Amino acid sequence: MRFAPLPKNPADILALESVPLEQHLTAKTTYEIIKNTTEKYPDKAAIHFLQQGNAEENPITVSYRDLLTRVNQAANLFSHQFKMLSMTDPNKKVISYLLPNLPQAHFALWGAQAVGIVNPLSPRLSPEQIALLLRKANSQILVTVGEFVPGPMWQNVLAARELYPELKTIFVIGGKSDPANGIYDFDGELNQQSPEFTQPSTSPDAVCAYFHTSATTTPDPKLVRLTQRGQIYSAWAIGTGLGYQENDIVGVGLPFFHVGAPMVGGLVPFMCGATTVMMSPMGWMGPGVIENFWKVVRKHKITVTAALASMYRDLLLVPGMENSGLRLAISGTPMPRDEFNAYQKANITVADIYGSSETVMATMNFPGWQRSGSMGWRFPYEQMKVMRADGTECAADEMGELWIAGPNVTQGYQDHSQSAFTHDG
Numbered sequence: 379m380r381f382a383p384l385p386k387n388p389a390d391i392l393a394l395e396s397v398p399l400e401q402h403l404t405a406k407t408t409y410e411i412i413k414n415t416t417e418k419y420p421d422k423a424a425i426h427f428l429q430q431g432n433a434e435e436n437p438i439t440v441s442y443r444d445l446l447t448r449v450n451q452a453a454n455l456f457s458h459q460f461k462m463l464s465m466t467d468p469n470k471k472v473i474s475y476l477l478p479n480l481p482q483a484h485f486a487l488w489g490a491q492a493v494g495i496v497n498p499l500s501p502r503l504s505p506e507q508i509a510l511l512l513r514k515a516n517s518q519i520l521v522t523v524g525e526f527v528p529g530p531m532w533q534n535v536l537a538a539r540e541l542y543p544e545l546k547t548i549f550v551i552g553g554k555s556d557p558a559n560g561i562y563d564f565d566g567e568l569n570q571q572s573p574e575f576t577q578p579s580t581s582p583d584a585v586c587a588y589f590h591t592s593a594t595t596t597p598d599p600k601l602v603r604l605t606q607r608g609q610i611y612s613a614w615a616i617g618t619g620l621g622y623q624e625n626d627i628v629g630v631g632l633p634f635f636h637v638g639a640p641m642v643g644g645l646v647p648f649m650c651g652a653t654t655v656m657m658s659p660m661g662w663m664g665p666g667v668i669e670n671f672w673k674v675v676r677k678h679k680i681t682v683t684a685a686l687a688s689m690y691r692d693l694l695l696v697p698g699m700e701n702s703g704l705r706l707a708i709s710g711t712p713m714p715r716d717e718f719n720a721y722q723k724a725n726i727t728v729a730d731i732y733g734s735s736e737t738v739m740a741t742m743n744f745p746g747w748q749r750s751g752s753m754g755w756r757f758p759y760e761q762m763k764v765m766r767a768d769g770t771e772c773a774a775d776e777m778g779e780l781w782i783a784g785p786n787v788t789q790g791y792q793d794h795s796q797s798a799f800t801h802d803g
Contacts, residue, residue: 379404379414379649381614384621385744394618394758399785402614406582407606409449409492411613411649416446419624419651426678427481431658431666433673440481442651448481450575451568452489456519458571459547460494463518472497472588474512475521476535476635478659482551482564483634484644486521491586492577497601498589498635501529505537507599512538514601514793515588518546521564524553527659582607588792589637589735601792602735604637611785612738613645615757619744620706620729622682624651629675629683631662632710637735642684642708655680662689672698684708690728691717699724730754736788760784 382402385391394402405411424445426437440448456473465471471494477483478501490496497515499508512520525532532553539545549564580586587609588601616622630643639661647654655678657671658664662685667674671693674680680703685693687709693699694717707721709730721728729744732754744754756762763771764778772778 380624381617381622381650385619388755391755391758399611399759402618403607403610405610407492407577407580408488408586408609408645409453409577411610411645412442412446412449412488415648415651416442422651423653424648425481425484426653426655428655428657428674429659431664431674432670433677437655437678438481440484445484445648447573448485448568449488449492450573451571452485453492453575453577454571455549455567456490457493459519463546465518468494468584470516470518471495472515472517473519473521474499474515474517476501476503476508476531477521477523477551478527479630479634479639479656479661480523480551480659481656482521485568486564487634487640487644491606492575495585496587498587498640500590500633500635501531503534505534505541508534508538509541511590511599511601512542512545518544519549520545520547521549521551523551526552580606582610585789590635591735602637603789603792604738605789608738608786608788609641609645611759612641613649615759615786616641616731617646617649619757620646620682620708622646622650622652626650626652626681627679628652628654629657629671629678629680630654631657631667631689632684633661637738638684638710638731638733641738652682668692669696672696672702675702675704679703682706682708684710687711687713687717690721694720699726702726737782737784738786757784757786760786 382394405414420441420443422442423439424442425440428435428437460471473486473490473494474497475483475486476499487496497517499511520535522535523531535548546560548561549567550561551564555561555563583605585603586606587604589604590599590601592599626647628643628647630639632639632643634640643654657674658667662668683704690707690709690713704726707726707728709728712730713728718728761783763781765781766772766778
């Protein structure tokens with residue numbers, strides 16, 4: 379699909395709202411987005427995957443046809459596993475994954491949402507936190523990586539299983555199968571599944587994802603419930619607000635356990651038929667990714683990327699920004715004015731986005747009317763107010779608490795929700 383023309387002022391936001399939201403949304407599920415785009419661009423590259431994060435290597439390329447096939451096979455695999463585990467309650471059809479940025483993260487993410495609920499987990503979680511979140515999600519299935527990945531990820535999974543024995547099935551990438559202990563090769567199991575899949579009837583309001591809140595700011599992270607409609611709306615709003623186009627090539631470095639990465643580096647480009655470049659298994663944190671970034675941009679003709687302000691600061695120290703071809707830098711945190719101006723001088727538009735697990739994205743410095751130091755304007759069909767502790771609305775320039783309502787807002791937490799919502803939602 380093509381996104382609506384880029385909003386140039388608040389009046390354009392209001393104009394988008396002059397028709398029901400459903401007139402803008404062309405799919406009812408995230409699976410339909412991938413299926414629809416594959417029908418239009420079957421042979422186009424959906425994903426280029428860089429294993430080393432440098433410009434010299436040849437990427438592993440996944441076409442839209444390949445992507446849909448793998449998503450279909452993942453959906454079939456998970457459906458089969460539900461039957462093997464006698465799982466009939468829709469609220470317990472949960473597939474967790476604990477993965478670096480690999481193409482298989484896309485297969486697991488969108489395949490799980492096609493048949494149940496996906497639960498992405500951070501590779502930096504401790505065994506205790508992994509077990510806690512698996513228990514909160516009622517998850518019995520996990521997709522992860524074997525010992526070939528540096529670090530304690532695999533050992534942490536095994537330790538978490540000791541704490542949470544309800545984890546019945548582990549699909550491992552690059553590890554050894556051990557069926558007697560419920561461990562299976564993920565890629566091998568996908569290969570045995572049919573490439574054809576018909577999604578069961580799914581309500582747009584069905585919960586399809588549990589994303590966890592920060593595990594560094596609280597010892598007890600919560601699971602945020604997101605719906606099919608909420609994610610599709612968010613992808614449409616972000617794509618419209620940022621002017622994503624089918625000829626864009628999107629550099630992906632944010633981690634896929636965070637709610638923002640599957641949006642700006644997955645569902646949004648997939649919605650319009652753009653191409654993504656996964657810059658390394660460890661994303662921006664991969665060795666050499668920052669140092670090689672501008673070379674990779676030129677080699678793969680990357681036009682859009684997303685990072686935090688600290689990463690953009692580091693990129694300013696790397697030669698090659700001028701005339702790189704990058705047109706849009708999406709920042710998840712406000713950029714200092716001098717750094718903001720440096721990118722603008724290089725003809726790279728900076729778009730600050732504010733969001734949270736509970737809202738996916740909430741505000742944006744829309745390209746063309748952005749301002750350094752501000753997180754911008756609300757997305758279409760959202761409502762926002764700055765409120766005092768007593769529940770009354772703040773005056774202009776008065777500090778308060780931001781209250782948000784809209785189709786992107788979570789349906790609640792998996793474990794405790796009441797204090798997060800006002801009486802009107």
